[in-house]
Amino acid sequence: MMVTRLKDETRIETTTKPVLRPVPGGAHIAVRNLSHTYRKADGRVLDALDFEIQPGAVVALLGRSGCGKSSLLHMLAGLTHPTEGEVIINGNVVRGPSPKWVMMFQAPSLFPWMSVAKNAALGLKFNRRTGEIAKRIPEILDLVDLGPFADRNAQELSGGQQQRVALARSLAPSPEMLLLDEPFSALDAFTRRSLQQDVRRIAKDLGLTLVIVTHDVSEAVIMADRVLVLDANPGRIADDTTISLENDERNASAERFQSEQARLMQIYTDVAHGDAAAPLS
Amino acid sequence: MSLGADTYRGRAALALPKLAWFRGVANAVIGIAVLVGLWWLGGVAVANNPNMYAFADFAPGPTLSALRDMVGSGEVVGMAWPSLYRVGAGMLIAVAFGVPMGILIGRVAILREITNVPFQFLRMISPLSWMPIAVMVFATWDGAIVFLIAAAAVWPVLFSTAAGVRRIDPAWLKVARNLGANVVHMLFTVILPAIAVDILTGLRLALGVAWVVLVPAEYLGVTSGLGYSINDARDTLDYSRLAAVVVVIGIIGFTLDYLFMLAIKHFNWVRSAD
Numbered sequence: 001m002m003v004t005r006l007k008d009e010t011r012i013e014t015t016t017k018p019v020l021r022p023v024p025g026g027a028h029i030a031v032r033n034l035s036h037t038y039r040k041a042d043g044r045v046l047d048a049l050d051f052e053i054q055p056g057a058v059v060a061l062l063g064r065s066g067c068g069k070s071s072l073l074h075m076l077a078g079l080t081h082p083t084e085g086e087v088i089i090n091g092n093v094v095r096g097p098s099p100k101w102v103m104m105f106q107a108p109s110l111f112p113w114m115s116v117a118k119n120a121a122l123g124l125k126f127n128r129r130t131g132e133i134a135k136r137i138p139e140i141l142d143l144v145d146l147g148p149f150a151d152r153n154a155q156e157l158s159g160g161q162q163q164r165v166a167l168a169r170s171l172a173p174s175p176e177m178l179l180l181d182e183p184f185s186a187l188d189a190f191t192r193r194s195l196q197q198d199v200r201r202i203a204k205d206l207g208l209t210l211v212i213v214t215h216d217v218s219e220a221v222i223m224a225d226r227v228l229v230l231d232a233n234p235g236r237i238a239d240d241t242t243i244s245l246e247n248d249e250r251n252a253s254a255e256r257f258q259s260e261q262a263r264l265m266q267i268y269t270d271v272a273h274g275d276a277a278a279p280l281s
Numbered sequence: 282m283s284l285g286a287d288t289y290r291g292r293a294a295l296a297l298p299k300l301a302w303f304r305g306v307a308n309a310v311i312g313i314a315v316l317v318g319l320w321w322l323g324g325v326a327v328a329n330n331p332n333m334y335a336f337a338d339f340a341p342g343p344t345l346s347a348l349r350d351m352v353g354s355g356e357v358v359g360m361a362w363p364s365l366y367r368v369g370a371g372m373l374i375a376v377a378f379g380v381p382m383g384i385l386i387g388r389v390a391i392l393r394e395i396t397n398v399p400f401q402f403l404r405m406i407s408p409l410s411w412m413p414i415a416v417m418v419f420a421t422w423d424g425a426i427v428f429l430i431a432a433a434a435v436w437p438v439l440f441s442t443a444a445g446v447r448r449i450d451p452a453w454l455k456v457a458r459n460l461g462a463n464v465v466h467m468l469f470t471v472i473l474p475a476i477a478v479d480i481l482t483g484l485r486l487a488l489g490v491a492w493v494v495l496v497p498a499e500y501l502g503v504t505s506g507l508g509y510s511i512n513d514a515r516d517t518l519d520y521s522r523l524a525a526v527v528v529v530i531g532i533i534g535f536t537l538d539y540l541f542m543l544a545i546k547h548f549n550w551v552r553s554a555d
């Protein structure tokens with residue numbers, strides 16, 4: 001009797017496919033009256049920003065170089081404190097970095113003395129969750145198509161593969177929100193496109209909130225549900241627009257994609273010209 | 282100290298293909314043969330000079346036979362052990378002070394600026410000039426010698442560590458902080474692995490200095506160790522024995538240096554492109 005039951009249980013266990021634990025809803029972000037001035041710079045970088053991001057949304061921050069996109073993202077991640085105002089995630093004021101909101105940078109910055117799997121496991125290690133590593137890391141590496149590379153040294157991978165490791169590293173602690181600062185800009189067009197689509201798909205599958213900084217209009221159209229267009233000097237939200245495309249329309253050959261891209265490009269250039277016309281303070 | 286660029290070049294040069302390795306060994310054998318040849322010629326010249334005939338035992342033949350006796354009887358172990366112990370203890374103290382201090386001055390600009398002049402000043406003072414003071418301060422000769430070795434070894438370790446810390450990619454620290462690393466994680470998962478090779482390179486330089494300082498330090502007071510053995514052989518006019526100790530000093534120094542090189546190779550995380 002006992003023996004058969006044990007057997008049954010074992011069989012069930014081995015046939016159950018590992019499923020990634022989805023984050024229900026992802027994080028809700030509220031930015032309240034946020035302004036920032038760097039000590040060394042003159043003038044405000046960001047000026048009285050006020051917006052909300054709904055759980056599970058993919059939002060792009062679009063703006064030309066120097067308008068304060070990275071600064072804003074660092075504040076959402078708790079890596080920089082705004083001089084005024086606050087960032088509120090799920091009802092709590094952000095006071096520092098947390099594995100619940102992970103930022104991904106332009107360079108993958110993997111640790112070259114570690115294997116791919118060790119790099120991906122860092123977030124779990126730093127948060128006393130080493131017990132989960134053995135199960136979670138293979139799953140997460142499969143998710144980013146790097147399963148066979150687990151034991152390779154991080155330096156032996158291509159730029160695109162390294163950025164996938166960085167993505168796995170960010171996803172491993174099951175964050176509720178992922179913040180991406182132009183993470184694909186160093187990659188070739190083909191690799192960039194496939195990663196853009198993969199990251200959007202993964203974020204949607206896991207239900208995470210995704211905020212992506214970019215100055216590439218087509219990237220915003222491929223990935224985002226909503227685009228915040230930023231003004232420069234000082235950084236303000238000049239436009240807040242929705243990208244209403246189905247997932248299968250999010251590729252450059254779709255007709256609706258092209259019209260959305262043209263529309264966003266128009267908004268972006270209008271904002272940029274507005275900047276140029278404004279007197280430099 | 283500009284260890285920077287050289288250290289990185291050194292890292293790449295460590296990976297030699299097989300043919301080059303064989304060539305390296307062959308050339309090393311030729312080099313040793315030339316050295317022994319010159320030594321032998323010197324011995325012949327001394328033996329034929331009536332004024333220096335008394336020193337003929339410095340020649341390779343008598344020296345190597347004295348060396349064989351020394352090794353065969355195990356005497357060499359008793360001779361080398363106290364020296365190795367003193368160098369080891371001195372280097373440990375140098376690491377215990379130099380690595381944490383190096384990390385601190387590498388990370389904290391104000392500390393680096395304050396300590397720069399005093400440290401550079403102290404570094405330029407020959408460790409042997411502390412000898413009279415060390416002898417007065419320390420109750421035992423052993424203590425004084427360990428202090429002198431530590432004083433010699435600390436600077437390469439400290440400066441190499443600091444240079445390594447300053448070369449750490451700031452993005453690594455940002456990524457670690459972003460993923461929730463605390464100070465202990467930062468130190469043991471990021472900083473120390475990143476600078477392991479710099480620390481070992483500093484230790485390798487330190488060993489070179491310490492091994493040089495050891496022998497004159499052991500001329501004083503102590504009645505054990507390689508330096509003492511040289512002095513003792515001189516006093517008893519046993520020149521073949523004296524030369525044998527010199528050879529032992531060279532061999533041990535070379536071996537220790539080689540071990541450090543292997544350790545550096547092991548901890549070196551830079552992969553060459555081939």
Ligand SMILES: Nc1ncnc2c1ncn2[C@@H]1O[C@H](COP(=O)(O)OP(=O)(O)OP(=O)(O)O)[C@@H](O)[C@H]1O
Nearest residue numbers: 038040041045064065066067068069070071072215
């Ligand atoms: N640590 C800092 N100290 C002083 N000024 C800074 C600092 N970081 C950024 N700035 C300034 O703040 C402004 C916004 O910088 P930020 O990096 O946020 O721009 P960005 O929109 O991300 O630009 P890019 O698209 O080029 O990355 C710039 O004028 C920049 O010079």
Ligand SMILES: [Mg+2]
Nearest residue numbers: 069070071181
């Ligand atoms: Mg930026």
